[in-house]
Amino acid sequence: MSDYVVKMALIASIILMGYNISEFLSSFSIVSEKAGQFLHMARMNAASESDLRRSNFLLTCVLSVGYSLLIYFSDVVLWLVALLVIKLGITLYISDRVLIQVLRDGLLSQKSFIMSRCDSFSNAVMGLAFALLLVL
Numbered sequence: 329m330s331d332y333v334v335k336m337a338l339i340a341s342i343i344l345m346g347y348n349i350s351e352f353l354s355s356f357s358i359v360s361e362k363a364g365q366f367l368h369m370a371r372m373n374a375a376s377e378s379d380l381r382r383s384n385f386l387l388t389c390v391l392s393v394g395y396s397l398l399i400y401f402s403d404v405v406l407w408l409v410a411l412l413v414i415k416l417g418i419t420l421y422i423s424d425r426v427l428i429q430v431l432r433d434g435l436l437s438q439k440s441f442i443m444s445r446c447d448s449f450s451n452a453v454m455g456l457a458f459a460l461l462l463v464l
Contacts, residue, residue, distance in 0.1 A: 330403060337398035338462045344395065345455030351448040356441050363436040370431075377431050384427050385420065392416035402462060415454055422447045 370380060396416060400409045426440045 330401070333398060333401045334403075334462055337395075337402045338459055340395050340398055341455045341459035341462065343455075345452050345459060348448045348452035348455060352445055352452060356436075356438070359441055359444070360436045363430045367430065367434060377428075380431065381424060381427060384423060388420050388423055392420065399458060404458070404461065408461075412454070412458070415450065419447055419451060 392413075396409065396413050399412055400406075422443055426436070426444050429440050430436055
């Protein structure tokens, strides 16, 4: 069973890395446009701020817990799993802060973009590190 878990964790690490590289390379104008489209859809669906925050939290939390469990059951050293959980918790916090800022201001600030970009870069590095760790 462990061999299958390691392979799934490797695939998840590569996906995590690829997605975050894509987010890191996105320009401010593209990310701002996505934020505008998100706000437009939220208004069309009459979604409240608490509903949006809750769905963002649940989705991010489920994905983070799933990835953390895959890494944990891949026999990675426990302190690395703890660092992973802390980093994913920071990502959850940053995601919530950016969402709140976009919902309240109606646009993405340069500061939120830079914070999100730094988080994407660190997640890409983390995905690469765990992929390499799982291969070796």
